[in-house]
Amino acid sequence: MTDKPKVAFIGTGGTISSLGTDSLDILDYTATERRLEAGEIVGAVPELARVADILPVPFRAVTSPAIGFAEWRDLVLHCERVATEHPDLAGIVIGHGTATLEETAYALSLTLTVPMPVVLVGSQRPMSSLSSDAGLNLVAAVRTAACPDSRGRGVLVVLNDEIQAAREVTKTSVARLQTFRTPDFGILGHVDGESVRYYRRSERAHAPGTPFDIRCLTALPRVDVAYAHADADGTAVRAFRAAGARGIVMAGLAPGMVPPAEADALAEAAAAGLAVVMSTRAGSGIVPMTTRLRQRGILSADNLTPQKARILLALALTVTQDPAVIAGYFATY
Template sequence: MQIECTSTKGDRLTDATCTNTTIQPQLPNVVIIATGGTIAGTGATSTTTVGYTAAKVGIDSLLNAVPEIKKVANVKGEQLFQIASQHITNDHWLKLAKRVNQLLASNDVDGIVITHGTDTLEETAYFLNLVVKSDKPVVLVGSMRPSTAISADGPLNLYNAVVVAGSKQAKGKGVLVCLNDEISSARDVSKTSTMLIETFQTPDLGYLGYIQAGVPHFYRQATRKHTTASEFDVSRLNSLPRVEILYGYANNSRVMLDAAVAAGAKGLVHAGTGNGSLFSEIEQGLIDAQKKGVEIVRSSRTGSGIVARNGEVNDDKLNFVVADNLNPQKARVLLMLALTKTNDPKTIQQAFYEY
């Protein structure tokens, strides 16, 4: 018996965008959604690890490079996008989330793996963590070296991701990120190095577990709301509110802040110095922006730690929101979704403490 892959329109996909495999009833059924990235990249030589071209290899070739996957899951592949992840947009996120929810609603799907470029992988993962409506495993995976490189990390990363997506232990743990034999929560993980294969770290709370010899080992789980417990629903959304990130630094000015407001931003995340502190000119700019209906979230550029409410700024007086320990890029994701529900800063603050 063969699995036939279909597009989101119901058309049968060609071998360039889909891989068929014989069903083995004792194995989990895992769908791999390919979106491009370095894991699908190619370089001029086998030693090219910088200056390669991302998003060149299709899902069929990715799976053929790891035939061992067929021993751990019945795999179906789908090429949803073919882009480098710095080009991911809100529209891509909405399309991906709707497709994931559509697939997970099927009794024939036990888990999903999403191949993705590492540059914005953590943002896509956290977005999905907030809008996926299933407790079935969803695992994002990428690589730091292109598929043509010596010691390319993509094939083993992909194998491990399929193992986790088909694992009963991964059920209910929210959206996961699997690279370098490590399993991380979508909420907690961030890319921390431009080049090292151990780039994905969870500086505040640590990994959820590891993969050893093709077996996932979990040691903890995320306690913040996610997936089936989340209030956010993208099924009827065609767009997301515009939210911009502002970076704090010495001798700052409000030029970029005012430009963002003039461009129609509905929310601003300020990546402040230290504990989310604000340069005096920036603070006044944020106050002025809020008077125009723009919601303000204080985050930190440091990369770890909790931003204390009423610590550096009188947030209660100014009606600012603090990002808890979310980094600026993830605070932006949550603020966009929160703004689809409310403009009340107190309610938005509660969301940052719950998600």
């Protein structure tokens, strides 16, 4: 018998699973196409056995730019299955590439069906590199997933000894170890050695218990992100409409504005029945629900980044096309 908690580990690939050409290969390591599966990652970090009983769960190892809806759905199903088969499970850790880690984390925070903590973890340097952060990040993530205080906080992201909320965190630097940040609100807590300490919690609703069920879906409604810039004339917005988009998220100029021709294209899209949501390219801050947005039929993304607003809007469109209900989702999640 053991008194160590049981934690499942699902490996999806990414830098945390990667092996470069040598220990100094910290930038071009993806060229080798060498990635460890979940069990191999666990085996490469023997210190994990001192922290918890690790249950490796086979998935597939890919680069994170290759991860999207199909993987989100399958991860929801994998988490559900492993939680059912192992009722004594304390938590689940998902290894993930950092490029889209925040998007997967937010998608799962809206769609998971399991009650135990789910923690996403990645690394900035490959497993094979000198001074890799992969091993210690994984240990910290397992400690966080096993901690009773992690329950009820939604999906968590752990890198660089910091615990972040899936809804709020974003990647802010290409290569620095402290890349994951929550610009407006800061971290939830720290992992210092054996100690997992929380100092605040995110107030927005999260899974389980949301109206978004993707387990039987084959795809999400198409939602595209248009990026505002000086002289933008609406060409991208009209192209997305022509491609069959059911929703458009605008990464607007702060605080949620666009050039006049772009505004006309967005108003046309909203009048045609598309769900149009205004975010901002600024990286932080709330888009105020102004008279101009209301007059054009455009909704506010609250303070969600464009990439996360896209996920919530796509999920919302699986439930409703009512703008008032969709606006309520952005105020809730």
